[in-house]
Amino acid sequence: MEKERCNWAWSLKPGIYQDYHDHAWGIPVHDDWRHYEFLLMECLSCGLSFELMLRKQEVFRKCFADFDFEQVAHFSETDIERILNTEGMIRSRRKVEAMISNAACFIKVRHEFGSFDRYIWSFSQGKTLVYKSHQIEVPVRNELSDRVAKDLRRRGFKYVGTVITYSHLQAIGIINDHQRCCFRYEEINRMADIEFRP
DSSP: OOOOOHHHHHHHHHHHHHHHHHHTTTOOOOHHHHHHHHHHHHHHHHTOOOHHHHTTTTHHHTGGGGGGGHHHHTTTTTHHHHTTSTTTTOOOOOHHHHHHHHHHHHHHHHHSSSSHHHHHTTTTTTTTEEEGGGTTTTOOOOOOHHHHHHHHHEEEESOOHHHHHHHHHHHSSSSSSOOOHHHHHHHHHHHEEEEEEE
């Protein structure tokens, strides 16, 4: 019997996007390397579809040292040229340079807070937030994403507008926006320390 899924995933044919919904989207992330991977892909998705990001994930992995932010932060002009000439890579110098800059900002956050995980989860006091109103209509941003995006930008991060940041908070499990009918909704609530909000 077919599992119930969120409306946006229900109509998808089995494949990379449905797999992302079923096995990654919304699961609480607490590993800094995974945090950087998710953040990099969200930032690169600006103006593009996230499905495209998923299809290019292995290209990004190759270009950005298996998402090792310590290495990426020290990338040179030679690395930028290598990335831009990698088959299948997004040909945006500005975005590539921003991902390198973001890696340096990421490291600064780790030095200040002990980990990026501790920093990003501090905005929800370590809770996964479940908004009752989002069962009616899921927003593209909210007060929390406004606040996080503002702080990220203050720290020098690029391509972190409130819409991108909201999507990121959903992806890493700070906000559980799976629909109540979706099989992942209760699964994620059981694995997380949740707080219900209006």
